[in-house]
Amino acid sequence: xxxxLHGNGNLTALGFEFSPVVEQxxxxxVTLDASGLxxxxxxxxxxxxxMARRAAEIRVKVNIALAANPDAAICAARGFAGVSIVPxxxxxxxxxxxxxxxxxxxxxxxxxxxxxxIRRFRDLAAxxxxxxxxxxxxxxxxxxxLARGEAERKLVPLDPPLEFEDQIELEDPVDxxxxxxxxxxxxxxxxxxxLATRALATDELxxxxxxENRATDARTLRLPVPSLDTKAFLxxxxxxxxxxxxxxxxxxxxxxxxxxxxxxxxxGLFVPLAPEPLSLELTxxxxxxxxxxxxxxxxxxxxxxxxxxxPFLVLRRFRPARAASVAIASGQxxxxxxEGVRGKVLEFAGxxxxxxxxxxxxxxxxxxxxxxxxxxxxxxxxxEPRGWxxxxxxx
Amino acid sequence: MSVATLKxxxxxxxxxxxxxxxxxxxxxxxxxxPRGCLTEIVGPASSGRTSLLVSILAAATAREEVCALVxxxxxxxxxxxxxAGVHLPRVLWVRCNHxxxxxxxxxxxxxxxxxxxxxxxxxxDTPSNAARRISLTSWFRLRRGVEHTPTVLVTVxxxxxxxxxxxxxxxxxxxxxxxxxxxxxxxxxxxMRVRTRSKTCSPVFTATAI
Numbered sequence: 001x002x003x004x005l006h007g008n009g010n011l012t013a014l015g016f017e018f019s020p021v022v023e024q025x026x027x028x029x030v031t032l033d034a035s036g037l038x039x040x041x042x043x044x045x046x047x048x049x050x051m052a053r054r055a056a057e058i059r060v061k062v063n064i065a066l067a068a069n070p071d072a073a074i075c076a077a078r079g080f081a082g083v084s085i086v087p088x089x090x091x092x093x094x095x096x097x098x099x100x101x102x103x104x105x106x107x108x109x110x111x112x113x114x115x116x117x118i119r120r121f122r123d124l125a126a127x128x129x130x131x132x133x134x135x136x137x138x139x140x141x142x143x144x145x146l147a148r149g150e151a152e153r154k155l156v157p158l159d160p161p162l163e164f165e166d167q168i169e170l171e172d173p174v175d176x177x178x179x180x181x182x183x184x185x186x187x188x189x190x191x192x193x194x195l196a197t198r199a200l201a202t203d204e205l206x207x208x209x210x211x212e213n214r215a216t217d218a219r220t221l222r223l224p225v226p227s228l229d230t231k232a233f234l235x236x237x238x239x240x241x242x243x244x245x246x247x248x249x250x251x252x253x254x255x256x257x258x259x260x261x262x263x264x265x266x267x268g269l270f271v272p273l274a275p276e277p278l279s280l281e282l283t284x285x286x287x288x289x290x291x292x293x294x295x296x297x298x299x300x301x302x303x304x305x306x307x308x309x310x311p312f313l314v315l316r317r318f319r320p321a322r323a324a325s326v327a328i329a330s331g332q333x334x335x336x337x338x339e340g341v342r343g344k345v346l347e348f349a350g351x352x353x354x355x356x357x358x359x360x361x362x363x364x365x366x367x368x369x370x371x372x373x374x375x376x377x378x379x380x381x382x383x384e385p386r387g388w389x390x391x392x393x394x395x
Numbered sequence: 396m397s398v399a400t401l402k403x404x405x406x407x408x409x410x411x412x413x414x415x416x417x418x419x420x421x422x423x424x425x426x427x428x429p430r431g432c433l434t435e436i437v438g439p440a441s442s443g444r445t446s447l448l449v450s451i452l453a454a455a456t457a458r459e460e461v462c463a464l465v466x467x468x469x470x471x472x473x474x475x476x477x478x479a480g481v482h483l484p485r486v487l488w489v490r491c492n493h494x495x496x497x498x499x500x501x502x503x504x505x506x507x508x509x510x511x512x513x514x515x516x517x518x519x520d521t522p523s524n525a526a527r528r529i530s531l532t533s534w535f536r537l538r539r540g541v542e543h544t545p546t547v548l549v550t551v552x553x554x555x556x557x558x559x560x561x562x563x564x565x566x567x568x569x570x571x572x573x574x575x576x577x578x579x580x581x582x583x584x585x586x587m588r589v590r591t592r593s594k595t596c597s598p599v600f601t602a603t604a605i
Binding site for chain 1: 403422423439440441442443444445446447449450453458459460469470471472473474475476478479480483484485486487488489490491492494497498500501504505507508509510511512519520526535545546559569572574576578582583584586587600601602604
């Protein structure tokens, strides 16, 4: 037995609620294998009524037809409103009053049939097959079979959407990370095994914790490359939970993994040295417990070309810049004192006036000097309306 | 009898034939850094040690190696580094917020993680007494971690702290600062001539500002 749903809305989801074998026949038509449903609901009309009830619950307007073959069900669902049960063996009689346009023949064939005065299924069904084969060819024969409700074919089933999710309802709330790690490991291993059986990996893990205070703690872990390394996943979750522990004991754990194709990378003898991405992610998660760690983005403006033979004299920045007291002699800095910096200015270059953000509401302008102090070091100092500052030392 | 002769005699007695480590170029012709070893760059402020470190970073990133810079005092200037030829997207910058102890821990984690061509730890602005407080055991652990790996481990500090754990110590000293133009009107900081000194050589390089 086959059922056809014709209408608007999420028909595929409705179909999967009743059968694992669902064909998306057209954007507005879904056909499913309904064999065996009679054991659950009884007669075909009860099966159809169950489908109609469910459609009404999820607010999907749909025509439902049940028949012994998929094409008869499709024709009936498209042709008759509401619920139709096509009796087995009497398909031709049941479908007879439907107009031929429901079979979607080619325009030329439809025009020919119109000229012959054949407008309904029953007219076409009554024609002799030999004559149709001679005059209309294979397409005509196929239309006749459909009109008689005798066409037999297999469904082309949709693959059900792959979902890799699992959950654990806890009898007693868990508030320590160690027992939680065991539960997470169980979920991770199960999901990873399911992914592995389908030759898939994951690049995103989601964790949803229901807490005793009725709040929900949702977290996401994005991986730099697809992987199935459950030990690394567990360690990453542990580090994340240790850094940001849930505010209340946990009563329910839900975990989901995003399925993606595994990474295919070709190693090589001459490939430059680089950290393994997942291992680096783990290292960074550990480091970030006490420091900031990131790959430096390139500067917005490209630096000037460097003289290839000599190193560049670089600046060591003081963060934040150190407030300084500067004694001025003849309009130039003569003595500088700041935290860890003190001395007479022996040589200087400047001032270099720089400004920026003048197109915004917070413009800035300052005068910079490169100075050599009597303490033996070279510094960059600057003066702005707030005062004098030591920006860093040349080293 | 010199120490080198004694060491040679001792090694020949033991029958040990030590393989010399692979050397990585530093960007300065006469200086090469041993892989799998700890190298210390030491010197006072404005002695050219950071310029040497950035030159090493530039050379490593030019070889397309991934580098890590553990910055204890948050003093790294990406603009200067980019101007010096460092390919910044290949540099992992770890900012330790003025915590030398954590810098050591971060360097250890990076070495254990593996895969870096260069791990540099900058303790250049860390007060001398704080740097001296780092135990020899910690340095030994770093040395053992980097052994038998192709990673170059470099530290920058005011004075040598790792003592026997360092395979190479490069002492930087400023020879002179080059200025151009007339004093007070059009003077420019042109660069700095730096002499580095190690057990085997004492090359000189000039760090140019412009």
